[in-house]
Every structure is written in C-alpha cells, then in structure tokens.
Amino acid sequence: MAGGEGEGTSLEFTPTWVVAGVCTVIVGISLLVERVLHYSGKKLKKAGQKPLYEALQKIKEELMLLGFISLLLTVFQSSIVKICVKEGLTEHLLPCSLSDKKEASKPKAEGTSHLRHLLAEEASAVGYCALKNKVPLLSLEALHHLHIFIFVLAVVHVTFSVLTVVFGGAKIRQWKHWEDTITKDNFDASQVLKPKVTHVKDHDFIRNRFVGIGKRSAIVGWLHSFFKQFYGSVTKSDYVALRLGFITTHCKGNPKFNFHKYMIRALEDDFRKVVGISWYLWLFVVLFLLLNINGWHTYFWIAFIPFFLLLAVGAKLEHIIIQLAHEVAEKHIAIEGDLVVQPSDDHFWFHRPRIVLFFIHFILFQNAFEIAFFFWIWVQYGFDSCIMGQVRYIIPRLIIGVFIQVLCSYSTLPLYALVTQMGTYFKKSIFDEHIQAKVVGWALHAKQKMANNGGPSHRDGSGHDGSAAAAPSAAGSAFKGIQLAKLNQQS
Incomplete structure (x- = not known):
C-alpha cells in the first residue's frame, strides 16, 4: 500500500476495471435521473400541469446548487480539515454536552473506528493538528453529514411546497362551480335590465362579515377573523363579492371575465417564487445551526415562529374581507343592483399585498426546515441521539409541523389566492x-x-x-x- 496502512490504496494502484466500473455506475445513475426529470417535465408541460412543472424546474436548480456545493466540499475538504484550532474552542456552543460526547465516542471507537482509517485526508489532518497540540476545526465526517443535511433540506422544502400548492389548488378549483353559476345567473336579461334596490345588510356578504363599528367591534372583528380561518375560510358570498369588486375595478368593460381562471394563473406565477430557496432563507439556516446549543431547545421554540406567523397571516386575510364589508356598509344603506367592494392596497400590511407571499414563502421553508432537521437527525444519528432532544419536545414539534402544512394548504393559500386580488393593481397573469x-x-x-x-x-x-x-x-x-x-x- 502506498502512503501507509491507514490511508488505503490510492488511485495509482487501483485496478482499472474497478475505476471504470464505479464510474460507469455513477454516470449511469446520474444520466437516468436526468432523463427521468427531463421526460417528467415534458409530460407535465404537455398535460398543462404548470405548477408541478415549475416545481420540477426548481428541483433541477436545487440539484445543480447541491452539486456545486458537493464540488466545493470535495475540492476544499483537505484544506478545511487541516484548519487547526485550540481544543478549548471546540468545547463551547455544542449541540450536545461534553459528557454525551465521551459516551458517543466509545461505540465509535469499538465499531466504526476502522471507517475513519479509510479517510486518508482526515487521518492526516488529525496527525497534522496533533503535532501543533491542536484539533481540526471540522472533521471530514462532519462535512459529509452537513452536506447530507443541505440536500435533505432542499428536497423536503420543494416537496412540501409542491404538496401545499397541489392541495391548495385542488380546493381553489372547487370554486369553479361558483364561477360557472355566477356567470350563468348574471346574464339573465330580466336581472340586467331591472336592477333591484336592496338593503345593504340584507346581502349575505355583509350579514356574515359586518360586526358593527367601534373599538369593541374591532376586537370582535379580529377574533372573528382569527377563528374564521379554521372553518369555511372562504364562502360563496365572499367569492361573489370580491370577484365583482375586482371585475368592476379592473375589467369593467368585460363582465364575463373569468376571474377563477385568472386567479389560478396568478397562483401558478407566485408558486415559482415560493418553491425556491432564496439567499435570506439560507441565512436563516445558518442562524439556526448557530443557535442549536445544548439546553436551549432551539429546535423546539423555533417551531412556533411559522406557527404564529401562519395564524397572523390567516387572520389578516380574513380581516381584509371584513374591512371590505365595513366600507360598503358604512357608505350605503341601500344599493341598486349588486353589492360592489372597492379593492385597495391600504388594507394590506405596509400597503403591499406581496408581503403576504413573502410570509407564506418563509412559513413553508421554516416548516420544511423543522421536518427535514428531525428526519436527518433520526436517520443520521438515531432517535436516542443527544442532538434529537427529549420526547416531550419532539412530539409537539411534529404536531405543529403537520398542523402548519394542513392549515396552509387548505385555508391560508386559498385565502391568499382570493384576497390578494383585492389590491389596487391587477397582476400580469390577467393575460395569457x-x-x-x-x-x-x-x-x-x-x-x-x-x-x-x-x-x-x-x-x-x-x-x-x-x-x-x-x-x-x-x-x-x-x-x-x-x-x-x-x-x-x-x-
């Protein structure tokens, strides 16, 4: 063996049939995955499944990014593992205590220590740093585990985003029969030529959403908005009123405008942004890894961030519908014809409807991060690992993750698709x-x-x-x- 017993055989003394065989398997698997993604994309595009097609494109981007990360880790791993620091610096801000580290090192020394000898670079790095009375900053094994975590995070995030939009989109498509019914009823000649004068509060939209005026009523309105997101978040009267408000404001010359089809296209365009992992989300990953310190239970407390944020977004979207109902009820006692609301950016946070999309993006990513982190630890280190934490912290965290996924899919996303059309401006998706x-x-x-x-x-x-x-x-x-x-x- 060249280079000593612990380093293993180098490529110079490895049989060519071994090298060629391993390369054939790796290249074959890579080409197979690439072809599967390519033909899946063609099939989805041909079938008109645009959200899933866009998700597939994002998966390709994430795989390319992960491939580049893998390349960087491979090229610079020998340099990284030879960065030496004093041993005392590695004994602070640990995910597990030092006593857990000593216990975990025993089975490794007995059962898997021989694997480390196969890693020539790591073995030489330990010896290199030992000569300086120091230890490596990051081991090759830790680099490998970190790489796996990044891959798992990207795949879980894309998967959860796809599931959210697929399930949310399925619910939104259930509203199509409302669109068909409205289109059919609105063009009855007798109704068009003879508009009726009706009391505002006789309309279902006002009766269901108007809760009075005053500070006390404002509190009741927010409470109503908060609980409304859990049951019947969007009713037919809401859809009819908001649809008519949009068409009257932006498409007055075309009362037959297909609002439902436009709303689906707008959601598909927004999905392109939601399914990706932006740079600021990667910063959040780094921040979490920094704060994952033994005894802090960061992985547990941080699960409440998307939970409370999702409840706030849902309540805000419901409250915007109440505000639209209030505006009509305060201005009119009786109206001639249909009830028309006035879309405006003033109802949204900082007068920007797009902020809601940013929050949904963050919620989906953070929830995927929680779930990916749990499964990564479970597979990589085991359920009883010190980094996993105690069961009383794990179970609530998983329950919160499932709750966020279900609520976002079946309530918040449909609310977003409808209510964000109540901004001052329409989206470019109004056109094909x-x-x-x-x-x-x-x-x-x-x-x-x-x-x-x-x-x-x-x-x-x-x-x-x-x-x-x-x-x-x-x-x-x-x-x-x-x-x-x-x-x-x-x-």
Missing part, C-alpha cells in the same frame, strides 16, 4: 402567456420609438430627456390597449 409577450414587446417598441423621436433636443427644464417620461406613458397605453383587446375578445 402569449398576450403577456405581446404586451412586453409592444411596450418596448413604443418606448424605443418615443426615444428615437424625442432625441436630445426634447429636454425639460431639469435637463432630463422628455422622451424618458413619455416612454412609460406610451408603454402604459400599449398595455391598456392589449388589455382592452383581450377583454373584448373574451366577451
């Missing part, structure tokens, strides 16, 4: 994809044309090019023109 492409092309062409016609001579008093101000206006006109053309085509 080919119409969106025409809008963008038309707007860019108009902007370029205005810039060419304006030239440097058309400047305002502030020294800015006047065409720059005119270009957005032209782009907006183009956008509105496409919108009207699309709406007239639908009608």
Whole structure:
C-alpha cells in the first residue's frame, strides 16, 4: 500500500476495471435521473400541469446548487480539515454536552473506528493538528453529514411546497362551480335590465362579515377573523363579492371575465417564487445551526415562529374581507343592483399585498426546515441521539409541523389566492402567456420609438430627456390597449 496502512490504496494502484466500473455506475445513475426529470417535465408541460412543472424546474436548480456545493466540499475538504484550532474552542456552543460526547465516542471507537482509517485526508489532518497540540476545526465526517443535511433540506422544502400548492389548488378549483353559476345567473336579461334596490345588510356578504363599528367591534372583528380561518375560510358570498369588486375595478368593460381562471394563473406565477430557496432563507439556516446549543431547545421554540406567523397571516386575510364589508356598509344603506367592494392596497400590511407571499414563502421553508432537521437527525444519528432532544419536545414539534402544512394548504393559500386580488393593481397573469409577450414587446417598441423621436433636443427644464417620461406613458397605453383587446375578445 502506498502512503501507509491507514490511508488505503490510492488511485495509482487501483485496478482499472474497478475505476471504470464505479464510474460507469455513477454516470449511469446520474444520466437516468436526468432523463427521468427531463421526460417528467415534458409530460407535465404537455398535460398543462404548470405548477408541478415549475416545481420540477426548481428541483433541477436545487440539484445543480447541491452539486456545486458537493464540488466545493470535495475540492476544499483537505484544506478545511487541516484548519487547526485550540481544543478549548471546540468545547463551547455544542449541540450536545461534553459528557454525551465521551459516551458517543466509545461505540465509535469499538465499531466504526476502522471507517475513519479509510479517510486518508482526515487521518492526516488529525496527525497534522496533533503535532501543533491542536484539533481540526471540522472533521471530514462532519462535512459529509452537513452536506447530507443541505440536500435533505432542499428536497423536503420543494416537496412540501409542491404538496401545499397541489392541495391548495385542488380546493381553489372547487370554486369553479361558483364561477360557472355566477356567470350563468348574471346574464339573465330580466336581472340586467331591472336592477333591484336592496338593503345593504340584507346581502349575505355583509350579514356574515359586518360586526358593527367601534373599538369593541374591532376586537370582535379580529377574533372573528382569527377563528374564521379554521372553518369555511372562504364562502360563496365572499367569492361573489370580491370577484365583482375586482371585475368592476379592473375589467369593467368585460363582465364575463373569468376571474377563477385568472386567479389560478396568478397562483401558478407566485408558486415559482415560493418553491425556491432564496439567499435570506439560507441565512436563516445558518442562524439556526448557530443557535442549536445544548439546553436551549432551539429546535423546539423555533417551531412556533411559522406557527404564529401562519395564524397572523390567516387572520389578516380574513380581516381584509371584513374591512371590505365595513366600507360598503358604512357608505350605503341601500344599493341598486349588486353589492360592489372597492379593492385597495391600504388594507394590506405596509400597503403591499406581496408581503403576504413573502410570509407564506418563509412559513413553508421554516416548516420544511423543522421536518427535514428531525428526519436527518433520526436517520443520521438515531432517535436516542443527544442532538434529537427529549420526547416531550419532539412530539409537539411534529404536531405543529403537520398542523402548519394542513392549515396552509387548505385555508391560508386559498385565502391568499382570493384576497390578494383585492389590491389596487391587477397582476400580469390577467393575460395569457402569449398576450403577456405581446404586451412586453409592444411596450418596448413604443418606448424605443418615443426615444428615437424625442432625441436630445426634447429636454425639460431639469435637463432630463422628455422622451424618458413619455416612454412609460406610451408603454402604459400599449398595455391598456392589449388589455382592452383581450377583454373584448373574451366577451
């Protein structure tokens, strides 16, 4: 053996048939997975399963990222394990106590110590640091376990996000019969020509959502919103009122607008962002790993963050519906025709409906992180491991994870899909994809044309090019023109 007994045989003295055989297996498995993902994507795209197709694309991105992480760990592992520090520095901020470390090292020395001798780099790193009376900063085994955890986290997050949108989308699709019923009823000639004058509080939407005016009623309204998310979060009267408010505000020229289809497209677009792992979510992972200290039970307390945040988001979305009902009830005693609410960004946190999507993204990731961390420890170290913690902390954590997944799928996500349409502006998903492409092309062409016609001579008093101000206006006109053309085509 070259290099000593503990280091094993190097590639120089390994039979070629062994090297070729191992490479064949690894490459074969990789190509098989790549082909499965490719044909699955083609099949989903052909079947019109856009959310699942987008999730598959995100899985490919995560696998590429994990492959790069694996490459970095492989290239730099020899350097990392040879970073030496004083032994005292490694005895602080431990997930397990030092007594647990001593007990855990005994079975390793008896049963699995021979595996370490197969890792030449780690063995040399220990000897290298021992000569300096120090210890390695991070062992090769710890690097390997960390890599597995990152992989498990990415897969669990993508899987949970897919399940949430699939189940939530299934519930939203149940509202399609409401859309069909509304479309059929609203175009009865007798109803259109002879609108009735009705008392506002006679409408189901107001009767179910209006709780009076005043501080006491505001508290009751929030309590009603909080509990409403657990049962019948969206009723037909809610759907009818919010749908009509959206169409009256944004699609007044097309009362036949298919609001349900638009809502599904908007949810599919948002799903692209939710299923990914953004940089700030990776920062959260690092922060959690830092705070996972013995005796703190961080893994338990941190489970309540997505739990309370999900309850707050659900209550807020329900309360927005109450606010819309209040606005109508306070302005009118009786109305002629249908009850119309007024969409506005003012009802949302910081006047930004997109913040709700950010919170849902964080909730899904944090919940997936909790579940992935649990299963990773269970498989890697065992249920009785010191890092797993006590049973009285584990069971509530798992119950909270399941509760979050169910509530987010069947209540919060459908609420989000409907209520976030009550913002001041509609989303680009109001158009089909080919119409969106025409809008963008038309707007860019108009902007370029205005810039060419304006030239440097058309400047305002502030020294800015006047065409720059005119270009957005032209782009907006183009956008509105496409919108009207699309709406007239639908009608």
